[in-house]
Amino acid sequence: MKVIHEVVPAFAPKPIAHGTYETEPCTYFFLCEFREMLQSMPDVHKFAMGLAELHQSSRSPTGIFGFHMPTYSGNLPQQTEWNTSWEALFTENLRMALDHEIKAKGYDPEFDVLVPAVFGRVIPRLLRPLESDGRSIKPSLVHGDLWYANSGTDVNTSSPIIFDACCFYAHNEYEFGQWRPACNKFGAEYLDTYHTYVKKSEPEEDYDGRLDLYKLRFNTHVSALFPQNGQLREQMLGDMRDLVQRYA
Template identity: 50%
Template structure:
């Protein structure tokens, strides 16, 4: 997803205000480009802020992310589609997505464009943040009531298996097997991990997830952000409102979202769990299994980290 020389070439052009025609074609109300500033850089993408002058004299700022190659294209498509799905339910909780596509002058480079916000240094206030998150999760409008998503979404440079499924247990197990497969492709085999997998899939997952869909119970699919750690949430400086971005969404059991909150590194600690719970009746039944389900969901997020950073054995040890 990252050809560094090509990204560098594109970055240099953008910061000279030589913005690709595919981007200028979708910038709303564009009169002139005032400035382009480099933003965050990751191993798989380069971000920019584009300040523009509108045809009627107003000024606006946009966020754009550039990535390279097939996986770069699919990742940015997934980000656009996931953000669009979140925006359709909670437009006050994410940036308005504008466009995604390939650059005209570099066909192997691709972009995602949305509204730009200035963020403060604060963590989101728990009640405002969790009220919006609970509202997002409460929209049970998945196509045909299934778990999955209509395209691949990426957690960093990690493609997720979003194949539609009727059962949450089956969808979760399929997705976890996919993550394990990608981890092995990137990092090589781990006999210790492989020895743990039969019990995980044959005993732990059925024990913790099957009761959610047994004895008359059912899981209604909720749209989750999918990678909701503090680095993908912020406070808008101008308004103080909380906002989320960079999603890797699919329709899931809403509690899946909180697997990423269990590790202390992600800074959404007990006040956030308590604030969220104040907006719902209770955790899913059987409620007594909540903590164990949370540990199971956290296991997948730790495997994401072990796959994204295969050379860092500490993530695998988690």
Template identity: 40%
Template structure:
């Protein structure tokens, strides 16, 4: 989810970079592609985004979407996004590949995916996507906006989640400096709340299977294809996680994906045991 502190800041990438189609971009697209123009499209707080109007070798319209970053940090951001979207698409190609580096342009609606089919499709995705080594976490650093997110590979979801959240607290302290109240909250989360809510998932004979999740599935990262009506997801920060982690943003009342999406999802993917902790786990994942 986007930090409100960036809303009024200038995008840290010059607009001139999407006022022409760079030769390096041209060379990466299919042979025979004819280029007809480029114009800003979509929105981002830390990148420039544009639509490239083009036709293929047969003269059929084949528009592309491009996202441009700068410098080493930007290189890491686009590299991780490409890796993420390629992996998600390999598991469920029915959810079209869109919005990584440069890809086929999709005209998106101004609304979120339909509650009647999107949660079911997401549940199917979680059911298909199993970690080959049985690990939670992710092998490379992903980026939520400009912020690196690291979830180490481990056999324990409690350990993976704790270490990932601990890194976020570290970045918060580096940005704003030490805070006594924040440290108390951090200690309570790490030593009491997380063990209380996550440890029971993997004790008393219970086994938690890692599922690949989008990782930031709020309404700003999901829409529908205007032409087909099919759900579209983008800007992923994936990891192998407890499947309920995906629904973290849906517990937040200000988001468009409401509890109705949660209720529909659990019709297709049962809640983990202990079921009594389901809502409390949701509140934890909403942090």
């Protein structure tokens, strides 16, 4: 949150302190400035402009993808070790999420077919073109868990706010994998407005496929977070089946 606030101060509450409890060393706290918020969805244009500024103005300190420490979505870590290749980092990131999911819910026989196809065919098909044939993508600071409940609108300034991040330097479009699941409230108008500030990456014809691949990453991690919810496992398998049918 400190890194996000440094890039776009008006877009995130100012962090004040963090640490562990003296009497409970495995209990942690995070303190930031109080911002009273409206419960309605943030203004489309202001929100899209703020997110575009976060992605475009941020600079990876190493010039590559990753983060200087593991970041967590819920109570589970995600893979953020520095990597020169977005395809390679995303592959490791998704594999860690899948390992969490299998640990939480057990192995499914469909994985024998789907997992090799996703990692061996789908990911290279959709992500390798981003960094080949003279193309490249910038490592952008992403929020990393930007669903509607991690955003709001400041009552006093009417400015949009984002919080509860698990950020790292990634392909900027990775952010929108979290906007694909059914629970999302960021409609097409948010995405369309964002792309008036930031163009879709080339090859543009793979755009929908890339976002569906990124959706698989988020749905896999969410399924791991809720071991008793079998519907989330089926949602993840459905994502895999769809991607394999289209790209493998």
